[in-house]
Amino acid sequence: MGLSPAGSAPRAGPSEVIEADVLVIGTGIAGAIAALTAADGGLDVVVIDRSLDPEQSNTSWAQGGIIYTGAHDSPELLARDIMAAGGGICHPPAVRRVAETGPRLVQEILVDRLGVEFDRTATGEFDVTEEAAHATPRIIHSRDQTGVAIARGLNKALETHRRIRLFRGTTAIDLLTLNHHSTNPLDIYEPITCVGVYAYVQAERRVRRFLGCRTVLASGGLGQLYLHTTNPRGARGDGVAMAYRAGARLLNLEYVQFHPTALYHETAPRFLISESLRGEGARLVRRDGSSFMEQYDPRGSLAPRDVVARAIHEELLSTEEPCVWLDISHKPADWIRDRFPGIHQRCLQYGIDITREPLPVVPAAHYSCGGVAVDLEGRTTLRNLYAVGEVACTGLHGANRLASTSLLEALVFGHAAGQDVIAQLEKGAAEPKPDIRPWVEETGAVDPALILQDWLTIKYTMWNYVGLVRTEVRLLRAKEILRELQQEIETFYARARLDDELIGLRNGVQAALAVLYAALENRISRGCHYRAD
DSSP, X not given: OOOOTTOOOOOOSXXXXXXXXXXXXXXXXXXXXXXXXXXXXXXXXXXXXXXXXXXXXXXXXXXXXXXXXXXXXXXXXXXXXXXXXXTTOOOHHXXXXXXXXXXXXXXXXXXIITOOOOOBOTTSSBXXXXXXXXXXXXXXXXXXXXXXXXXXXXXXXXXXXXTEEEEESEEEXXXXXXXXXXXXXXXXGSOOBEEEEEEEETTTTEEEEEEEEEEEEOOOOOGGGSSSBSSXXXXXXXXXXXXXXXXXXXXXXXXXXXXXXXXOOTTSOOOBOOTHHHHTTOEEEOTTSOBOGGGTOTTGGGSOHHHHHHHHHHHHHHHOOSOEEEEOTTSOHHHHHXXXXXXXXXXXXXXXXXXXXXXXXXXXXXXXXXXXXXXXXXXOSSXXXXXXXXXXXXXXXXXXXXXXXXXXXXXXXXXXXXXXXXXXXXXXXXXXXXXXXXXXXXXBOOOHXXXXXXXXXXXXXXXXXXXXXXXXXXXXXXXXXHHHHHHHHHHHHTTBOOOHXXXXXXXXXXXXXXXXXXXXXXXXXXXXXXXXX
């Protein structure tokens, strides 16, 4: 079964239909805020999450902090910093929206409503710190585990809200559209309208139809397309792939941000080493302890992420070292252990004491600045479909994301989408529920070794050819490899019994191709997208 512009052909058999006013796909900060906002407004909300673990999201894995406001800060100054990092292509209305409303929503929603405990000074004020490319200290945090603190507050609110039904262990397969999945043949003449998703309920091993008057896509990022990434296992581009097949517009997908500092160790996953370390004075050094960043940028170790990542890449090529080192050992040991307890403990697991020695680091795929194109209310180019968070592209980040803006963007636009859904459903008459064709289950077996090998092909291809430094020759080689691989995956997908891994593989290769096509079409080096040719 080949790809269809509107998604996979359905496969039938009995499957229960679950309906709600609003369907939200994802439980990170963006999806959770959209769901809570809509539910607080009186709407019935269904939320699905592919993971059983509520902390398996990029939100939970965020370490450094979230933008608030500093002593000498202003919306204009924050907007200027965002625009400077974005390489000249940030969307000004999105920047203004975040700069003007973001700090207020941090206070009203995260602090006042959810009770997230950010670190405070001895006098009770927020402990505000600085990060790379910010003109002033404006980042608040919860030690080095800010995302965990936020996610726990959000998940508690989701689980206890009387208007929210939460389905964990449920993997979205394809967006449902009237013109492709409706049993009414006349619906082919309708504009492409999203009415929900097919989703695989892992514990039941079957597919259900989840229908919503409005659908909010908040499925997260795509770092797992790369060999080295700081993202959790679920960040495999599912939302980008589903939106592509449904016909939504995608934007700026070539701008994949590589975090310059992930822990390098033979037996360790590429654990994120927060930019806050550099904000607090850590220096990037060579094996002999000499600093090198000043040779690449006058801001040194506090240069923007894309500059630092490529500088490290150049150092690795010129020195033939497997990594560089990040040194904060000149700071008091007790202060390090208190400020960065998570990083300190994780490094100790691998025999590295950051209070006494530098830690080895390499760049890793970290954040997708592009995604499904949306307006300032989170609306996509498909009727009744919203996208928020990392899967979406508001244009805020342009070609390169400023540190600690991702959580703030997700908060601002998750809230905006929730409010817009309320407004749309309040002013409109109740929409008729479409009759959506049920799923047809297949029974073919899939060899796990096949899935593993195909994932390795995607990861190595993206890392080597669509990574930090790109050329037309490399991108064309990647296109040849990935298109052939996609055909093979679609062939056995059409006959196989579904599981989460197979769904992810199919989405992964599609998302990889979407990033590749964007990189191939853009010949201008800017921000995260660097064309050596």
